[in-house]
Amino acid sequence: MKTISIRRPDDWHLHLRDGAMLSGVIGDTSRHFARAIIMPNLVPPVVTTADARAYQQRILDAIPAGHRFEPLMTLYLTDHTDPNDVEEGKKSGLIKAVKLYPAGATTNSHGGVRDLDKAMPVLERMAKVGLNLCVHGEVTTPEVDIFDREAVFIEEKLDLIRRRIPELKITMEHVTSKVGVDYILASDQNLAGSITTHHLIINRNAILVGGIRPHYYCLPIAKRERDRQALRKAATSGDRRFFLGTDSAPHVDGMKECACGCAGIYTSINTMSCLAHVFEEENALDRLEGFTSLHGPAWYGLPVNDEMMVLEKRDEPLVYPAKVETGAGPVTVFDPQFPLHWAVRESES
Numbered sequence: 145m146k147t148i149s150i151r152r153p154d155d156w157h158l159h160l161r162d163g164a165m166l167s168g169v170i171g172d173t174s175r176h177f178a179r180a181i182i183m184p185n186l187v188p189p190v191v192t193t194a195d196a197r198a199y200q201q202r203i204l205d206a207i208p209a210g211h212r213f214e215p216l217m218t219l220y221l222t223d224h225t226d227p228n229d230v231e232e233g234k235k236s237g238l239i240k241a242v243k244l245y246p247a248g249a250t251t252n253s254h255g256g257v258r259d260l261d262k263a264m265p266v267l268e269r270m271a272k273v274g275l276n277l278c279v280h281g282e283v284t285t286p287e288v289d290i291f292d293r294e295a296v297f298i299e300e301k302l303d304l305i306r307r308r309i310p311e312l313k314i315t316m317e318h319v320t321s322k323v324g325v326d327y328i329l330a331s332d333q334n335l336a337g338s339i340t341t342h343h344l345i346i347n348r349n350a351i352l353v354g355g356i357r358p359h360y361y362c363l364p365i366a367k368r369e370r371d372r373q374a375l376r377k378a379a380t381s382g383d384r385r386f387f388l389g390t391d392s393a394p395h396v397d398g399m400k401e402c403a404c405g406c407a408g409i410y411t412s413i414n415t416m417s418c419l420a421h422v423f424e425e426e427n428a429l430d431r432l433e434g435f436t437s438l439h440g441p442a443w444y445g446l447p448v449n450d451e452m453m454v455l456e457k458r459d460e461p462l463v464y465p466a467k468v469e470t471g472a473g474p475v476t477v478f479d480p481q482f483p484l485h486w487a488v489r490e491s492e493s
């Protein structure tokens with residue numbers, strides 16, 4: 145049987161939610177991933193270091209027995225974020241990044257940043273203390289086409305932040321376009337990009353061809369085939385500026401399968417199998433470890449994991465549930481639309 149052995153992976157962009165949903169989904173991440181950058185877009189959001197400390201405890205309490213998992217906490221940037229609180233959060237070791245959601249850009253982002261000028265003092269302090277900024281890179285202007293929102297954000301906002309504070313380290317999260325990939329490739333320093341599992345697999349046809357398919361709807365929205373190809377190339381290139389952020393974002397089925405469905409795709413449970421499939425297709429299995437386990441820690445200044453993960457290619461396709469039953473309700477699992485033959489070998493411990 146074909147096998148590969150990699151350092152245990154991390155997920156550099158993850159939504160765990162709270163309460164019954166948190167308890168229902170966390171095991172799917174902690175089974176495979178050692179650490180994850182935890183998104184702060186709860187209701188209400190994780191705004192202060194005290195909020196993050198309380199949320200971290202709720203996550204730790206929800207980890208299934210026998211799993212080893214470290215949540216890496218973030219703060220949700222608002223127009224009123226206090227630079228001193230951010231600095232204290234960083235110095236205490238708790239806060240690993242601050243997240244910028246343009247107000248209204250995505251799920252639970254109405255409290256996000258309206259005026260970049262107001263955020264500047266916080267961003268300057270972050271650069272000073274060496275704290276990374278994670279951005280949801282889409283503008284929200286109604287005139288801008290939803291498929292162009294990432295490109296316009298880069299041109300009008302991201303470039304401006306980078307010119308005003310070149311020392312600030314910025315993660316362009318869930319890059320979805322060739323424009324985004326090229327922008328990262330053209331930058332000489334302090335910019336990296338996370339890439340999701342699903343954007344390596346679907347283009348926008350998955351959402352719209354043959355009927356509207358809400359379980360492929362996420363933000364930033366999947367784009368053209370040429371964008372997917374650019375993302376595949378970047379992810380499998382071995383370039384250290386690109387790493388995995390699954391953006392696994394659970395919503396109960398009732399919130400997706402309705403007249404105004406939520407954005408988000410749930411991939412925690414089958415991400416490693418999907419990625420091994422993609423990397424094998426691209427003749428880049430030897431670069432999977434860099435993407436999932438090495439580039440992210442280097443970017444965030446953290447050690448790589450000591451433990452290893454073995455992936456094995458089985459004759460029989462992997463069996464995984466189509467839905468995860470959580471205390472909050474059922475959550476549909478990402479369907480890559482092809483059988484998965486790569487499986488994570490259960491560790492003996």
Ligand SMILES: NC(=O)N[C@@H](CC(=O)O)C(=O)O
Nearest residue numbers: 159250251362363393407408
């Ligand atoms: N990616 C998504 O489509 N949804 C995320 C928010 C986000 O990451 O933009 C969510 O919280 O549901």
Ligand SMILES: [Zn+2]
Nearest residue numbers: 250280363364
């Ligand atoms: Zn986002």
Ligand SMILES: [Zn+2]
Nearest residue numbers: 159183391393
């Ligand atoms: Zn997200």
